Amino acid sequence: MTPPSSPPAAGLVPAVPTPVPSRGELRAALREANLPTLLTVLAHLTGDDRWLREPYAPTRAVGLDDHDTGGLDPAVQQEVRAAALDVLLARGLTTPAPALAPARIAELLRASVAEAVPASYGELLAEELGQTPRDADVPPVPAGRDLHVVIIGAGLSGLCQAIKLEQAGIAYTVLEKNHGIGGTWYENTYPGCGVDTPSSLYSFSFAQRPDWSRYFVQRDELHAYWEQLAADSGVAARTRFGCEVTAAEWDAEAACWRLAVDAGEGRTEALTADVLISAVGLLNRPATPRIDGLDAFGGPVVHTAVWDPDVDLAGKRVAVIGTGASAMQLVPAIVDDAARVTVFQRSPQWAVPHPNYHRATTPATRTLMEHVPGYAGWYRLRVFWRFGDRPHALTQIDRGWKHPDRSINAASETLRRYLTHHIETELKDRPDLLAKSLPTYPPYGKRPLVDNGWYRTLRRDDVDLVTDAVTSVSAGAVHTAAGETIEADVIVLATGFQSLKILGPMDIRGRSGTLLRDTWGEDDARAHLGITIPDLPNFFCLYGPNTNTGHGGTIILTSEFQVRYVMELLATMVADDIATVEVRQAAHDAYNTELDAALEDTIWTHPGMTTYYRNSRGRIVTNSPWSYGDYWRRTRRPDLADFHVEHRAAATTADDRTTASARS
Template sequence: MTPTPEPDADEIHRFDDLYPVSQSEAIVEDDEFLRQVSAGSELPVLLAALAAALGDTSILHTDLQPPLTPMDTQPHPHGGMSESQKEKAAAVAFSALTVLREKQITTVDVLPDETVREIFHYLSGGREEWYRMLTHELDLATDKGGRPSWTFGEVAQGRSFPTLIIGAGVAGIAAAHRFAQAEVPFTLIEANGSVGGTWAKNTYPGVRLDTPTFGYSYSFAQRGDWPHQFARGGEILDYLRDVAERALITDRIEFSTRLLRLRWDDDGRVWEATTRGPNGSEQVRRFAAVVSALGQLDRPNIPEFEGQSLFRGTTMHSQEWDHAVDLKGKRVAVIGTGASAYQIVPAIVGDVDALTVFQRSAPWMLPAPNYHHPMTDAFSWLVRKVPHYAQWYRLWVILTGIPGRTHTVTAEADWPGAPLSVSAKNQELREYLVARLEAQFRDAPEILQHVVPTYPPGAKRMLRDNEVWASALLAEKTTLVTSGIARFTEDGIVDNDGLLHEVDVVVYATGFKPSDYLDEVEVLGRNGVEIHDFWDGDARAHNGVMVPGFPNFFLIYGPNVGGVVAGSLHFMLERAVEYSLKAIHEVLRRGAAAIDVRREALDRFVAWVDQGNRRMAWGQPYVSTWYQNRHGRVSQIWPYTNVEYWDITESVVESDHDFLD
């Protein structure tokens, strides 16, 4: 990805964006070109961007308002506009583009509040309950809101309040940037040698997003020149490193420094943190607050099989890919058919001599014909020529993702189609997806019987289907094994049918241990209670952020905030960071030492989240998924929308907390 020119500090501050759009290129193309580009655009986005650039919301005609037809499998182009709407909208867009050309408009400033409301009304169908959350994502809003409205010096001049941030991945970068904006003193440690978290670790062949690129970015770093509709892993890693550089975070990171232990000193009202540095030496430091940005999907899960140590070939987990191993001409086994295997198998099938895929359960796949596609030429032109088009497009992706596909995985009580589906809509989705599989495997009925999942769509993570998975499984060199693994031998793997599969390389695409939050760290809170003892295998945190008995300790991407069919991960992470800063602001404003959430507040939050999860496909009693912990409770997933998370993180409720002197 070509680096974007460095903006000046005033632009960054004005838009609260590390990639501010100061000026677009002037439009010089003729009418015919403008007609073509209008027809090739996402029309609601283009009309919103033009209304903002022209300062004229009258072009947002009521009869051109997108219906926001719920997406069953993939977003509806233009928000579900009818053909007549699209035809008229394209004409309006063309006319507005000619005005932009004639007036040589190449910049747009922060918009009046009323203009923002009118554009939101048009894009959202008048859903006012969404407006505040959308404002958080819009560069051109006067009260965008993510940037702290206070600084440490204004609230606590002269006070010592060192904060520890753990991890320099997606969450840690967000935390460090916002804490730096608030001028809260912090130390950032990262166990690995570079920025990037999961994107620095996962470099296996084929790695890329399975969510649209523009929805996978920070509100404060809205890059517009993404090359692919679903970004490659290296592109995301480059982005994260560039964000850290632009935010002046990189030079503040202590790399190759691992957190070993945290202990709350109730007398001193501080956390004692034991870390191990790059030279192996341990150090104990004291911090007023701790922010954990360690993430969920980090610890590889490698199942135990009889005879594993006997195998003489090469083994690797997908997160620990050994690029020194040349797979050309090798016999390779891939264990697993989840998200990473789904990307690895098509990427390597052309190189290997033989490929054996061991499947425990088949994945559901949503159609995504553009999964490997670059951004279109029309899109790239609009990003260059229409002020803030990329930022409006990002907002549109987030807006349409608020409801997402929630309606397709919401369960009906006493649904007779269980356990294969959870509702009439879910059954309809199942039948559609099965029909796609039948078409792809029509010449291989012996494989088809194994690739149709036996659980409801949405009960587990759904993957993106551009038919390369089916092509890889149908290749002559590929063998799909569904009987399970009996044992390893020196030369390969014996399945439960007694067949030996001789292989040279084994790839464990077996996922992670997601419910084991902070599993490699000892965290001792008030009265010496260890956090894992408090959780007893059932990780819980109020708003996904705070745990009773662990003052001034904040989790970013904590329990129950992961989205799977709706919402933006980055929004959830950013709001958790902002909520942490609000809590710290309350501590500083009051002159208190620490804040501790009350147990009744946690219990109330968990009951609400559990109620929501029980309504979803993944929360049904007959479903088994990694979303559940060993107690059977869904401890990973957020069952509501980003809007509800906005609401609960808008303020720190005094009655839910204790403030320690």
């Protein structure tokens, strides 16, 4: 086994480290500090809670902005900034912030956001703050034992998993169908592409960036982060690009996976793996609608997820089919170049205004993030709470609620009114657009989007919004169910992904020889915790069924939980000389029964909208009903009682080679 390279440094990882600021530079930076964050830093560094009591206690934020002043009087703000300067200079910027007990971290965050944060979140918050480790304790693999892991996919989850294997000294290979790192952030390059989650949260907890150029980073800068991380960690050197796994079959006799790999240019390879990890995710295969005549259009037809940079939109009539996340980013980004843009909408989306969406960070902000002990961590925790688990309540149905057609509980109704007011304000002079743009289903029925100037764009004279269904395409034109013909030079398909066909392109056969696709069907994937599947020994899914966080936050956090779960199982396999682990059918079924019951009480069962979350029978396949806190607790430590375990010494006995059906 090749020895692992040095792991990336924990904590903050600036693209280019900057010198420690001088007194004057620090004073100038503190003038731009977010006061709720700075007050929490003061309380953390000094242990003095007076900074979280009157007259310094920050108020609760209204809306989604950063609440930079904390609601404090200007004179009090100045006092806080001056005190912070004195404290930081006295203790030094290179002295790490002291360790805190988890309960204390929850207490400080509670004061910082001025709202309830359950004490049960303390340990999760401590991990996010870097106060306690999230890594599994993996013993060295004994000499003479072969343990090789193959990861399918070099997107975010695959990269996270590979870094943790690298750090643990476990041999691995990453197989990636693309020719670069990043998964969806490698593939999606359409104009305007970027995150709809704050940049501070959209990075690994162990490799945070303090120097993002924007509060909501764009695609190219984010992709560069993944590439840098893969190179610095050694993962890029162990990744085989242009290699797509087409089939995987469990060999019970040899206790390994046998893989068929399309290596490109007509070449196929056969590989083996002791452990197989799928990191292909849910959003990796574009969904192309079946529209009569699409092949006869004559001009460019491009999907947002497979963008062709050679397509010139300047002076062109562009037809955009779809109004999801990619369309909401794309359309405002192309209208100044295109001659005319026609948007074809199946159903309207709720869009949330966010003051930071187009906001650039300043050198002062980046100085605070990189050099003030604890500042970046506490800022991230505030964002995690406000964008992550606080909105979870908005997805939970109150069965006694009096207006279930338009909202699902009191908080949902408040949000509906707020968002309705925003749309009405944006379209106040265009009643025709308002009628088309105001959703009739409750917020969070589909994941709310961030308003990228969408409504202002729709008001333009050179933009049309069409709500009649597209029925066909002919040379240079799109036709609707209302009989309208719209001429176009370019068609853009902003129609999302085949999210329900999880692991769909691969033929996977487990211990019984049964094809996984036959067990799941075309659109009904299930897994225990979204990670393990009966009949598939030593097989793990990252971003698998029912792990999409529909209430907000970032899938990166979920992926870190899942990677830790996998690493804990691998640690047990190494420590206890275990050859295979395979989730029991009973444990899998019990979990999925609980999961389905919890999902029945979520907004995604609401009949008022269509969504890719549900399959053809109405079951929610992609989304999780759990909060981050819930899922963290469920995945923190695997329960070995949930698994069939075969020790290496017994792995080849007749009793241990029974089929999965007999074992369940």
